[in-house]
Amino acid sequence: MATIGTVYTLSIQPKYNHPQLVPCNFCRTISISCSSFGVLSQFSRPQGQVSVSVAFNPSGNYDLSLYDDENDTQNVPPPMPPTEGRFEVVLDNDTIRKLDLSPFHTATNIVSSPDITNPKEYLERTIGFSINYTRDDQYDPRELSEFPDIRLWFVRLDAAYPFLPVLLDWRAGELARYAAMLVPHQMSARMGVVFNPEALELFVMKKVFIVYSWLKKHDIVIARNKTKDMARMLGFGIGDELFDLIDEHSSASS
Incomplete structure (x- = not known):
């Protein structure tokens, strides 16, 4: 069983400001088999879509409650400026x-x-x-x-x-904005970007496979953790079981 969990809600406010993290009151971390991508399938979908659980936290602090009031954003950290020298x-x-x-x-x-x-x-x-x-x-x-x-x-x-x-x-906020360029979404005056959940899942999982293999190819010792962090920034927790499978079959095919 590979573990893939949804964590937080992303809000990119109108006029394309920096994304802000908002606690999500309906999200749960769940486990699914590697052959299934139904991470959000248990949630109700009014009009065929839900407000997808997406993570972006400019402060890098993930110790947030999932059960706070969704509209209470007074503790949301301010957006971070661009990294110096990027x-x-x-x-x-x-x-x-x-x-x-x-x-x-x-x-x-x-x-x-x-x-x-x-x-x-x-x-x-x-x-x-x-x-x-x-x-x-x-x-x-x-x-x-x-x-x-x-x-x-x-x-x-x-x-x-x-x-x-x-x-x-x-x-x-560059990862969140990059995803918005490539993943189908709608704009909400209250929530900002609302991604199509299945499209976002497939995008994240494809990037997990690509990025992990690329980092390992370049002998980056934190390849697994860096890939996990990337997925988590977009709202998905990736379990070690998935990376174990990738490593096992990569070794078998090499």
């Missing part, structure tokens, strides 16, 4: 619409190969994005993650560098 990728309308990845290459020096010479440097400095996007209509109310051309740019980036989520500036 690799900053600056995007504008032109590069986005041309699907031009050169701003990423220039900022990070990660050009064409997924084999990074010194991955520890990227894990320590992290990567962030500044999206200088000018709307055609200044009154367009959509968030950045709702613009198809911006999302398509991130789809291309993710296809080229599928391990990228583990290198992002998590505490400044």
